[in-house]
Amino acid sequence: MVDAIYNITPEQFQKQGIHAVFTDLDNTLLAWNNPDGTQQLKDWIAAMQAAGIPIVVVSNNNHRRVGQVVENLDLPYVARAMKPLSLGIEHAKEKMNLSRHEIVMVGDQLITDVHAGNLAGLRTILVRPLIDTDAWNTKLNRFLEKFLFFGLRKKYPALHWQEDLND
Numbered sequence: 001m002v003d004a005i006y007n008i009t010p011e012q013f014q015k016q017g018i019h020a021v022f023t024d025l026d027n028t029l030l031a032w033n034n035p036d037g038t039q040q041l042k043d044w045i046a047a048m049q050a051a052g053i054p055i056v057v058v059s060n061n062n063h064r065r066v067g068q069v070v071e072n073l074d075l076p077y078v079a080r081a082m083k084p085l086s087l088g089i090e091h092a093k094e095k096m097n098l099s100r101h102e103i104v105m106v107g108d109q110l111i112t113d114v115h116a117g118n119l120a121g122l123r124t125i126l127v128r129p130l131i132d133t134d135a136w137n138t139k140l141n142r143f144l145e146k147f148l149f150f151g152l153r154k155k156y157p158a159l160h161w162q163e164d165l166n167d
């Protein structure tokens with residue numbers, strides 16, 4: 001559990017033996033209502049690319065929406081990933097010459113991102129959503145998330161929100 005994906009440096013990933021990052025798009029990389037992204041995002045992507053850590057966007061959104069956004073950022077992507085199923089993640093993983101524990105899936109939802117990542121056997125990081133308000137279709141999920149989150153904290157009391165991976 002890390003506050004934001006931008007807080008994690010290439011060195012922190014490498015220290016954990018992570019050599020590729022799969023990430024959700026909406027509210028993880030970008031605020032859902034700001035499709036252009038921020039300078040912070042662009043700097044983070046540049047730092048990962050300079051360190052040779054590939055980033056793959058794995059989104060449930062459609063090709064048009066994901067393609068439009070990701071084209072500006074010059075990242076490979078899988079659209080219609082069908083999270084909470086692991087199909088999209090497996091598809092992205094096939095293109096990597098890496099083992100499961102060398103890849104991390106990062107996302108702002110337990111129900112979709114973290115579940116799908118765990119199902120595919122990857123390591124997973126939950127981040128806080130970039131903004132509090134959601135698209136209408138995420139609101140029900142958020143409601144369910146609260147219950148899941150409560151159960152998670154009970155089962156793993158050591159889990160806490162970290163500023164970054166070194167925290």
Ligand SMILES: [Mg+2]
Pocket residue numbers: 024025026027028107108109
């Ligand atoms: Mg999301």
